[in-house]
Amino acid sequence: MAECMIEAAGVELCTESFGDPSDPPVLLVMGTGASMLWWEEDFCRMLAEGGRSVIRYDHRDTGRSTGYPPGRPGYTGADLVDDAVRVLDAHGIPAAHVVGVSAGGAFAQLLALEHPGxxxxxxxxxxxxxxxxxxxxxxPSEAFMRFAATAQVDWSDPEAVIEHHVAYARLLAGDQRPFDGTAARELVRRDVERARDFAAARNHDVLPEGRLPRASLSSIAVPTLVIHGTADPLFPLRHGEALAERIPGAELLVLADAGHGVERADWATVVRAVLGHTAGSGSAWSRRPGRHESPDP
Structure with missing residues (x-):
């Protein structure tokens, strides 16, 4: 395991791999404003120990990848989709199983529509x-909307930025489970200290979409697993249900009381589901499309 800087089309992207490169490849795509650290190392190792070659990477303006002046991104959302292709090319991977969280899931959908091969x-x-x-x-929930409308942070003060992002992580975790503030603060601090310019991540909030696909989600032909928490404050469960309805043959795995993102309490469940889904013959949860409930963590 080692970080690797790749360069394509004048863009530097920081990637990191886990596991045996000869195993089936899994590309992890994080949401906007978040570096690859949010695919936590132990989670990546769990997938790798299950026989997968795992790659995570920093989006532009996060972590150690190419950055732009805050408020002036020199790229579009479509470019972030193309960056996933650049990562695969740099690692010599013709096609991968793609796992996306939050906006990373949207990028994964667009990748399947625009680069199906x-x-x-x-x-x-x-x-x-x-x-x-x-x-x-x-x-989104009222609490989320209120936070988005009222939160203020001094982006020149690292400690203020850390506290803001811990509060945001607490909100995204939902209100049904205990929140580990200590672990969240440690992760956010590493993210802030590792970034070239952490304030530049706000560029993801003002990105133009760029080109849009002409095809609908019903044209996605690859096996699809949708995983969604019942306590997600950003995208309520109906969003996950809609995805599973619109993508032919998709399965839906519902995580009881889970918020937004990949929470440690769900790692074993999510890893088991991903390994089953990427094994090539259906899900570990079922051999047919449908909705499946996870056990309580």
């Missing part, structure tokens, strides 16, 4: 539909 299967965690079809989905 590069995607062997999809796992979409805490995500929503990347291609709208006119149907309304529920908004």
């Amino acid at each position: 590069r995607v062997r299967s999809l796992v979409l965690i805490s995500s929503s539909c990347a291609v709208p079809d006119g149907r309304e989905l529920p908004p």
